[in-house]
Structure formats: structure tokens, C-alpha cells
Amino acid sequence: EKTSVTPPDGAAALDAPVVDVELLTDYLGFAARSVRRHWRGTALTMAVTLAAVGLAVSAWPRTYQIDGRLLVQSSSLVSSLVNPERGATREGLGPTLAAQEIVKSRDKLLAIMASTDLLAEWDRTRTPLFKLKDWLMALVFGQPTEEGRLDAMAGLLEDRLQVGTSDEGTVTFILRWPDPVMGRKLVDGAMQAFLEHRRVTEAAAITDSIAILERSANTIESDIKGTLELLPAPAGSPRR
DSSP: OOOOOOOOOOHHHHSSSOOOOHHHHHHHHHHHHHHHHHHHHHHHHHHHHHHHHHHHHHOOOOOEEEEEEEEEOOOHHHHHSSSSSTTTTTGGGGGHHHHHHHHHHHHHHHHHHHTTTHHHHHTTTOOOOHHHHHHHHHHHHHHOOOOHHHHHHHHHHHEEOOOOOOOTSSSEEEEEEEHHHHHHHHHHHHHHHHHHHHHHHHHHHHHHHHHHHEEEEHHHHHHHHHHHSSOOOOOTSSOO
8 A cells, every 4th residue: 555645735836946947058058059050140230239339329428527616715804894893704705605696697607608609619519419419409490599599508507507615615616518628618717707706796895894994084083173172272372
């Protein structure tokens, strides 16, 4: 008499291998035999794929990151002379803390674009792939107006230009641009725009401070003269 025990379905599933090595070997062998049988087609496919990748890499534009940094000192000395009790505070760093709003204002962006001839250089340095894209866009939607091109370029520059500040008075300019030469010119233009705005602001603040000091000096001089006139004349001195 023979007795057999049949394991339940769950136990059989647990005993089964996770990876079917024999089936995997068959697949690999099929792929190897296919390459060996059709090696010309395989070589042609690899060559076309590599050529397409190389063409895409060469045609796709590169993006460069250009950094600039300024160390700006506080200019609250004249203001502290006008009001000694206030002393040197963070108020002198006002233009520094508002660097982003100053540089990325529309008039500053347009001035930077004009000084670097950005629109003409943008068209000149455009890659063939993107020139084709611009041609197709113009064919479908028509040629953009000069004002439209200015607005689009100003928006692109505003989006890609980052201006940051630190508590130590450092102003950082970061720009991501496809042309490194033009990117450097744009960062230099942004830094010059900030410095020019700061120069004008500080000159106006110094002029106002000097005017306040002059008025204070005139008031003090007038008070001294009035006080001297009220003093009695010394004995033996002629009366006026």
C-alpha cells in the first residue's frame, strides 16, 4: 500500500523559484543568435542611433551660468552726522536690500539690452535648430513686432537673472544664458546698473545731508548773534 502527500497550492508557490533561469537563458540566447544572424542590420541600427544622438547633442544649445558679486559698504556716515543719536544703522543698506527690484525693473532691463545690443546678438548666436523653430513660429503666427520682441526678451532676461543680497552687504548676480560672452556682458550691465543707481541715490542723500547741516549751522550762527546782541556791553566800550 503506497501513500502520497500532495502539498497545498500555496506551498508549491513558495517552493517555485523567483526567477526562471532557464527561460531567461533562452531569451538571452535568442537575442545573441539574432544579432549573429543579422549583424549588418544590427550594426546599421547602432550607427544610425549613435549618429542621431550626436546630432541632437551638437544641435541642442548649451546653457552657461555666469556669476557676479559686489561687496557694498554701508553709507550711513553722513546721515549719522546729521542725526548723531541714530548712528549707523541698516537704513544705509536700503539700496542693497532692494537690489533685485532695482536691477530687474523694466527701465533697467531695457537699458541693459540696449547697451549690449541684445536683440541683434540673440538672432546672430541662435543655433540652427532654434532658428528653424523661429522660422516655423513666424510662418504660423507671423513675424513679431519690434515691441513684442522687446517685451519677450525683457521677460526672458528678468526670468533668468537672479539677484540676491546678504546681511554682510554682498550683492550676487546669477544668470543662465546660452551664449557665455553675451551672458558676461549682461551680468556686467546689471552690476553697472545697480552701482549707478546706488551712486545717484547716495549723491542725493549726501546733498540732502549737506543742506540740513548748512541750515543747522545758519540757525546756530543766527542764535549766537542774537544772544550776543542781548548781552550788556562791557564798561568803557562805545554804545551802538
